[in-house]
Amino acid sequence: MIYARALAGVAGLVLLAGCSVDLGSVGDTVGLGSKAQPQGLAVGDEPFAVRVGAATLAQGGSAADAASAMYFALSVTYPVAAGLGGGGICIVHDPAKNETVEYDFQPRDAASGGAYAVPGAVRGMALMQGQYGNLPWQKVVSPAEGYARAGFPVSKALADRLASTVDVIRLDAGLSAAFLDESGKPIPVGTMVTNPDLANTLAAIREAGPDGFYAGAVGQKISAYAASEGGAITAADLASAKAQVTTPRVSQMGSQYIYLPSQKTGAGAFAGAVVDHLARATQTDIGGKDLQASVVYATQQALKDYKVSDLPKDLGATGFAAMDNKGQAVACAVTMNGPFGSGHTARGTGVTLAKAPSSGAAGLASAFLTPVIAAPRTDEPAVLAGAGAGGPNGTAAIAYALARITAGDEILTRKDLRTTGVAPYDTVNALVCSGSTCVALPDPAASGLGAAVPTRKK
Incomplete structure (x- = not known):
């Protein structure tokens, strides 16, 4: 039952190291040793995609550029949880523009129903990058295209998910060819994977923008x-796929303003309920002086509010975040509504289609997408940008981080961030600033990456 899962996930607090990758000029980090503000920070569940985000920042890209580049890279290197056929939510905080906005591009049902969702992510990322990016669109998409065409080595993060999704992979010729060996077993860490069809689709997106995906x-x-x-x-469903720009839910915890998904979305409703229950728990001392117990209580109450009693182990979701040296911060959470979504790849495209939200428990996946920004004011840099994703434990874990930050605690190491306890299915990733020190913290129990781009020498 999900109540037991949430309690075990948040209260168990398993602390395990994630994997690291040598990025050369981009530092693999669980913290930045120097007090110098980094050129940028990126964090996520899959290391090669995070590497793309960090490299984008190193090229002068904004946080929106980096987040968009990470998403497209994830569609290649982590398709179990992120794909061109899926969707999600991003929150952008831009102190230079004195604004914080939400992009909602969740996968939705086709007008005539059916098992496949209408994809929203390509439209959403294009809109966000167009409004907040610095780099040409081509530079945001091309790293993913390169991974798909030239190949990438399977990371431990991906291998962990492949091991638990063999039954899904076997039912699709494209997925089987990419991720199973000749004996039908998942390919191991380090195996090179290419996807020419997906590379061609990404090339079309690079050249024509979202129309290269939704039309033609x-x-x-x-x-x-x-x-x-x-x-x-x-074709009409694809043509009508839109991303909504809206105002996120805003609440105050301590001296910080907390930006969560709008309550008009399932994600916002659930995350908002957790935050509200957490505020009441701490005010009334329900959890005693134990913040962890208060978060568990708040999560369980939110689940009861929405009558959620059971969930699949893997909802096919992931979260990531980026900050740049101008103070812009972006937090995103995306989903395929199940591992590899529907498990069906459209022939000749390399695109695995997400499950339709109306397909049973698949519709609950978006309810647990929890991108979060915390900042003193809209015209000041964020102190936290992160995301919980995959299930209620992800939401609970990011809520715990928020509560710690707003209480004035420092979160500078992975063990301070804590974990969902059920990674890699539910994860939490965060970028946190305390004073003049900023850190990139991937889920301690998963195999993601936090990366800092060092400040350029003058």
């Missing part, structure tokens, strides 16, 4: 495949 040859192949499988994604 790629869109035709997606709708034709869906029709042949009874999935009902039409």
